[in-house]
Amino acid sequence: MPELPEVEVVRRGLAAHVTGRTITAVRVHHPRAVRRHEAGPADLTARLLDTQITGTGRRGKYMWLTLDDGSALVVHLGMSGQMLLGEVPNENHLRIATLLDDGTALSFVDQRTFGGWMLAELVTVDGSDVPMPVAHLARDPLDPKFDRDGVVTVLRRKHSEIKRQLLDQTVVSGIGNIYADEALWQARIHPLRPGGELTAAEVRRLHAAVVETLERGIAYQGASIRNYRGPDGAPGAMQERFNAYDRDGEPCPRCGTPIEKIRVAQRGTHLCPRCTRQP
């Protein structure tokens, strides 16, 4: 589920509510949800208690809440994570429940338990302050300091398919399987094309398509194929706007040819066989 647009919708939804609030209660219901917090559930609980949330941040598919002790609560939604505001949800996938000083509950629900919370210190990398667990990620395409030429240099150095590279979070972060297929469809580039062999015009087209697709995803409040929900529990609408993803067999919105589904890097990959040239 959650790629950059979904995570950004969650971050924005949380920011308005949690900034300035103090955490008054924490309960970890499932240890896997904090497995990446190496000091353990008790440490996380103790350190969160009575801390104030001072702001929010995001890079790629990671988001975080900055805390008044200078550290950050880093959240990854994995495949099915939800950050919910309101009452504590009566949900058997409730993994972590917290209470804020205005009486609101901030809960982490995650069916598949691939996501989780961890506390981390902020480090300065290349002029930006990010939590430790995020430091290895490339900037995402919506980052004001995103360096397109730098990414192109990396693309050229590697020899793997462009879709594989779009999914590599150390090349460019935030893009997952949905938005990779959507951006490649929009740019009319075959997912199997070697990234290093794209022309300058194709690179420009792809960059524009990635930015537009991600921004569209945010504008439609994310894609709810399965269990993605915003912090208010509402699903997104982007799944109704897909041109290629999950549309195999349906006509390409551009030329009418049925969308094809292949596998690239073990991932289901959707493309128009007529709009794109196979390598």
Next chain:
DNA sequence: CTATGAACCTGACAGC
């Protein structure tokens, strides 16, 4: 260094 595959989980769905 690059690339591939498996593992980590739960649930939905297709087919028999």
Next chain:
DNA sequence: TGCTGTCAGGTTCATA
């Protein structure tokens, strides 16, 4: 109905 196999938005680790 129920069983089996496959697939799903992500990341990480081990193996070639």
